[in-house]
Amino acid sequence: MRKLTELLRTPWGLRNRLLAAFAVLVVVTTGGVAGAMYVQARSVILQKAQDTAVLALVDRVKKLPPIVGLPPSQNQLNAISSALSQGAEHASAVYGSLRSWSSGDVRAASPELRDTVAAGSIAWQRMASSGRAALAIGVPVFVDGSSYPSGIEVYTVHELDAEQDAIGQLSLLAWLTGGAAMVLAVGLALFAARGVLRPVRELGTAAQRLGEGDLATRLEVRGTDELAGVASTFNDTAGALERHVEELRRMESDARRFVADVSHELRTPLAAMTAVADVLEEDAAHLPGDAGRAARLVSQEAHNLTRLVNDLIEVSRFDSGAAALALEEIDLAEAVRATLHARGWDDEVGTDLPGGVTARLDPRRLDVIVANLAGNALKHGEPPVLLTLRAETGEVVIEVGDHGPGLGQEVLPHVFDRFYKADVARARSEGSGLGLAIAWENARLHGGSLVAGNRAEGGALFTLRLPDHREGPS
Amino acid sequence: MIRRPLAAVLLLALLCAGCGVRASRVISGVSGPTVPAIGAAFYLVRDGKLTMVTRSQSSNDIATALTLLASDVSAEEAAQGFTTEVPRSAAPIGFAMGAGGVATVSLAIPPTALSAMATNQIACTARTGVSLTGGGVTTRPVYCPGR
Secondary structure, three states: OHHHHHHHHOOOOHHHHHHHHHHHHHHHHHHHHHHHHHHHHHHHHHHHHHHHHHHHHHHHHHOOOOEOOEOOOHHHHHHHHHHHOOOOOOOEEEEOOEEOOOOHHHHHOOHHHHHHHHOOEEEEEEEEEOOEEEEEEEEEEEEOOOOOEEEEEEEEEEEOHHHHHHHHHHHHHHHHHHHHHHHHHHHHHHHHHHHHHHHHHHHHHHHHHHHOOOOOOOOOOOOOOHHHHHHHHHHHHHHHHHHHHHHHHHHHHHHHHHHHHHHHHHHHHHHHHHHHHHHHHHOHHHOOHHHHHHHHHHHHHHHHHHHHHHHHHHHHHHHHOOOOOOOEEEEHHHHHHHHHHHHOOOOOEEEEOOOOOEEEEOHHHHHHHHHHHHHHHHHHOOOOEEEEEEEEOOEEEEEEEOOOOOOOOOOHHHOOOOOOOOOHHHOOOOOOOOHHHHHHHHHHHOOOEEEEEEOOOOOEEEEEEEEOOOOOOO | OOHHHHHHHHHHHHHHHOOOOOOOOOEEEEEOOEEOEOOEEEEEEEOOEEEEEEEOOOOOOHHHHHHHHOOOOOHHHHHOOOEOOOOHHHOOOEEEOOHHHEEEEEOOOOHHHOOHHHHHHHHHHHOOEEEEEEOOEEOOOEOOOOO
């Protein structure tokens, strides 16, 4: 059944083409050879039978008793007819419109045969009706020494049953031979197709596995033919691909480790710098002119740098897989309110926080996500910024929307990229450029999702979905 | 896609049609065998054509047969439409085998008085080339017209 559907699906696949080629070869060869031999043998058999039958009748006519009178009487014609009828043989005698009493043979003769015989020639004709073949023979009788036919004609019908049987057997033999050759050819074609198709199918499967990421896939190289060459090339290619991918992975992990190391190394001196900058900023009011502005600037940038380094360390943890969840049962409304309050955004962000929505989440990471989303909306969107919370089956949904121009189509796919700046002109912002990326990683760590989009009535809309982790008795 | 099976079916049909014993046209061979006849054999005219007639009572030689040409046809022969165009006045008819396969047939009347059919009756009955002579006229050898 599987093979049948396969055959139907690829009507001119390799297997079917081979089958067709072999079948055509057999039909042409067997048909040609067997057909020619059959036709030749049939013609020889028929010719021999016909000649024998005609000669036998002529011999019997020659041995007829002398003709007693012309024109012959009915009795004479009957006598001739019975003289020629011996055993299984039978014949009719004719003179003009006069016929011997047994006239079946002359009735079987065609008008053309009658005409030819009347003109003085021995003639015969093969007749076939309803599957039986017979030979009608007509012989004109001459009188000794005369060049004119006497007018007496003799007809007989010779059955060709034996010859027909022999020819039928020949034909049967030819068909059987052809059928056997066809079966053999189909078997050979299938065998040849399997020899080609199995390696091809293996190659296809291996290529698919390779495409799915199993770079260790290799083919078994059998024999030394072209297909073995293909398999060997495939193995070489897969090996090279595996080496390159390994190299790339190693380089990427080196780069990440380097970033993590640098961030860690920067943290200690930064802490010292920040402390010093803070002291300087406190005294900035007492410093004259430019020195005061410089002190405030240094302090501001030291804080920005600290935030950037902290974000980098956070991202490095995600990349190295070191980030872990610390789940607690929390009330979402309270947690969100606390986040906004801590940032001083109580008045700037409108909220819709129904009580009683609880879930098992990591509160620190939830805080990071909400703060980043709200901060992003406040910074880049237009007020009013609205934050809503709702519970759905198995998950909690937090949406943060603003009333700004929204996100452009070219921006949407890159919103969560690291250091992506939607507005190139505003390259210098206070943000690290990692906020949304970290929020996205946190959502993913929870097994949830963070999606950026636009509201129908304008403005960007970020939708956070987190599973409430309530499965289980806890 | 469609044409190939069609061609295969046509080929198969052709193969099957060529099988077995089929009717043939009329095949003609040599002229028919001869049998002896008893009595005199001569040619009369029926329906404007020469037709052989034998009479078993008469002896089987050409001179007798030629004589019969100039006599009346029998009642049976007349009933079947046989006539002779050789007039009774041509009798007696003589027959002498000559040299070179040409016989001489002597008539009581000039051969020019005979119709072409009568001449043919004589030539075919004589079964050889004949010169007709009579009334001082002798013709060139005439032969039974081949079929």
